[in-house]
Amino acid sequence: MKPILRDKYLYLMLAPVVVYFLLFKYAPLFGELIAFKNYRLADGIWGSAWVGLEHFRKLFSSTDFYIVLRNTLLLNLYNLVFAFPVPVVLAILLNEVRLSGYKRMLQNLLYIPHFISWVVLGTIVIAMLSPSTGIVNTMLKFFGLESIYFMASNVWWPVSFVVSGIWKEAGFGTILYMAAMTAIDPMLYEAAKIDGAGKLRQMWHVTLPGIRSTAAILMILQVGRIMDIGFEQVYAMKNPAVTKVAEVISTYVYTRGIENLQYSYTTALGLFQSCVALILVVSVNWLIKSMGERGLW
Template structure:
């Protein structure tokens, strides 16, 4: 038996139960992630319910030609990218800032209480949170507009304004996800050697200096990995969040790829057309992930692979 084979057998005998724990995870990805990829063939067919996927006629790239010549395509692509860029610029740094602030708290019960309050929105459905956001921003009964009126300002129709709707979208996203996003950063900060802070304090470095020269470099690799994942979702805003907040008056800025696929594919029964759109979305997302991962590795950080 070759040395490599003996080493593999030895590792299997030692960790076989750990490998067996991977079986449900592997089955999940095979059944729900890889097998459905066979359905992407619909993008090259004129899918008909009566004939099924394999019985429907081939049309080549006709669905893609129809997609790229559609005016709606460029509107939803613009909206999807803009909302993701807003989230990347304004929402991505918030968990980092929150984690830095929580890390400086020394009263444990107060720190845990704040963490619990920050985590709660993450576990609530967007159906519930969307209703809360709409109620808070209501021009007649909302708390936000009530405060504005106290200062003599006019009520703002947040949910009906093409300018304020993206602001409300990003703000609600921060409210739901920022607190939960601090978990990874706090875990990364916990792994930083405390002696580094003690040495910096002895050299006269204040809190801001310690954060800049010790804490931020210590979590840089975590930030890089999460940035790669965030860019990988650049073509996917998510369905529930947008669908819970959008309405007909802000369709020009609120219609994104996920809601367009639902309206045209599920409601409009244009399965082949929306499958082509989904395939395009996946290919662009893959290119973005690979490109950003290469960039991160070129900068000396550890990427996803």
């Protein structure tokens, strides 16, 4: 009791966070019952008929489910392979910049896209990739190449999706890595210099091991989101021409659940998504800890 009284103001600051999680994370779990009921708005959750696993059987027998699952996993895999390392590389490069004014300018330019809504940024991306007036296709024409309709191609749409995601989030993602770099003992760099290590060797043997724990934790969180690609970016960039590669779980839930009022079916999908994400987080956390790094718990 004494520690609580001693730190009462810290606990008071924590109270809004606890209330937020109780109201918006734990209380909605009650609604997962809908996945096992034939939910009707007029009957409510308790009044709706119990159907057990019927919606899950319907889900796993649907071809649409496997298409959106494949698209969600592939887009997240692309992000994991191509987008995840970019903030690490940017943070290391920024850490080597010695002119403080130039460094701050670069950081500001890299951070700005993070604060732009996908509604705006998606429009900018579509305009830049336009086959007739977009700057990218204008440059292709200048070099004698044919225009590419990026946003209507099943091959180029995923590329545009990943690259635009990197543009928006990579700069902001460097913050945690740069914070981790400040904790690296400068004497390690001096010792590396004495041993004859150049800049690349210092990065490899000092900087990267110094931010390895941070990268491991962010990797666990990234894998935990592998079943949830998000909604805003996909919805802002998708169109009927690329539905085969752009329809993901979040947009599928929106169209089937909100627009077509299939609440029980999409709740079953959401519950399946959450269970798989939990298994992935626990598994990767165990794997990271078995490699000698600190996990989430």
